[in-house]
Amino acid sequence: MPDLNQSSLSEIVKLIKTKKISSLEVTNHFIKNIKKGKKLNSFITTCFDESLKKAKYFDTKGNIDGLLPGVPLAVKDLFCTKGIKTTAGSKILENFIPTYESTVTNNLWKEGAILLGKLNCDEFAMGSSNETSYFGKTINPIAKDLVPGGSSGGSASALAANFTPATIGTDTGGSIRQPASFTGTVGLKPTYGLCSRWGIVAFASSLDQAGPMTKNVEDCALLLEAMSGYDQNDSTSINKKKESYSKNLSTNIKGLKIGIPKEYRVENMPKEIENLWGKGIDILKKSGAKIVDITLPHTKYALPTYYIVAPAEASSNLARYDGVKYGYRSKKGKNLIEMYENTRGEGFGDEVKRRILIGTYVLSSGYYDAYYLKAQKVRKLIKNDFDKCFRNIDAILTPSTPSSAFKVGEKTNDPISMYLNDIFTVPVNLAGIPAISIPAGHDNQGRPLGLQVISKALEEQKILNIAFSMEKDISFKQSFKRWWE
Ligand code: GLN
DSSP: OOOGGGOOHHHHHHHHHTTSSOHHHHHHHHHHHHHTTGGGOOEEEEOHHHHHHHHHHHHHHOOTTSSSTTOEEEEETTBOBTTBOOOTTOGGGTTOOOSSOOHHHHHHHHTTOEEEEEEOOSGGGOOSSSOSOTTOOOOOTTOTTBOOOSSSHHHHHHHHTTSSSOEEEEOSSSTTHHHHHHHTOEEEEOOTTSSOOTTBOOSOTTTOOEEEEESSHHHHHHHHHHHOOOOTTSTTOOOOOOOOTTTTOOOOOTTOEEEEEGGGSOTTOOHHHHHHHHHHHHHHHHTTOEEEEEOOGGGGGHHHHHHHHHHHHHHHHGGGOSSSSSSOOOSOOSSHHHHHHHHHHHHSOHHHHHHHHHHHHHHSTTTTIIIIIHHHHHHHHHHHHHHHHTTTOSEEEEESOSSSOOBTTSSTTOHHHHHHTTTTTHHHHHHTOOEEEEEEEEOTTSOEEEEEEEOSTTOHHHHHHHHHHHHHHHOOOOOOOOTTO
């Protein structure tokens, strides 16, 4: 039997298709790994009995022709799964069992995948370290004392630790790319509207996007192909033909023009990240790409803009959690209003409350123009910067994050320093364009570092190809022991 801990998603697909291994064997392998991995706290819910039943069924009667035939997968606990608890990392949804399936997860099951369980995440996907989850923090497999990033921290941790051959996350301001960078994995935030938001617990609807998190670029292309597609249930879904990203993958990037934005050279950026960026530039040059200096002058406003737009939308989206329609209800209170207040006071964690307060404030009459409206205008300027650059270049190369994985507890008392970790990822969400993070090296403490490739809307194939080409030259290797077993 091949060593499944060394196998990529694409390899597992091939092994199952050629009957070298059964879905049941693969499923059992990952269940065994998950059971030994409690210390990482990457799962909120597991559904092993169901997974095994489905794997057995697949081996006798399953359709081998799907993109993910009989492949067990765990997903972020922000995707609604019919009949299976979906918490969004919050006490307020602790016992919420959806009666419907999200379009994206449904797309995976249609391609033959099997659900292993639901992965930990920051509460309502608000965070950069997976420390705001009501179900406890997730640990980075790289080392006991490191966060895996967030908000898709459970996804990144489970993937790096081989509890699932691939996974999906959501990215509102960096939540796929930053944890991918912190764990030495690949993460892609698609163009806004490429993957349906239907059935994903909403955080900030004009920014939220689901995307793949995988061990390599080939897997990333395959999973994006499986999960994306038009959905009439999402009014912002793009109606276009499905693409075969994995079939069209190519390392030929000769002649492509890659922009290097000077504004991403931020103050106090560690030398190692600067060097890593330089290494990425050299690799691209060697592959025949042309490097061009570019400017994205409004970059410095991206973070403050995001931290107005995202909380504003969150405060509106989270109004539905009132103890009546969903999940948790407080037993305290003499009347309906008090019941609402106590439910929300007891059900939400501190970071979520902070966002609701900010969001309500920036939307309130008298402040709306000064904050929310202004932020929307600046958002347009940020998008214009990208549009202008993409008239002359094919893609942009930047670091994924301004630091490697930080220590558990290091930033929990300082929200601003936590927010600053999103500095390189947030502009992409504001512009609605796609970006991929690939592992590109380690810092001097052995922690992984990622590089980000950005393109204009709907050019996922281009950034996948650039990443595919770079991956070959970087030949990144994970360098940790399975200390948690
Ligand atoms: N870290 C950012 C935030 O806390 C982004 C989160 C995300 O992309 N879901 O809002």
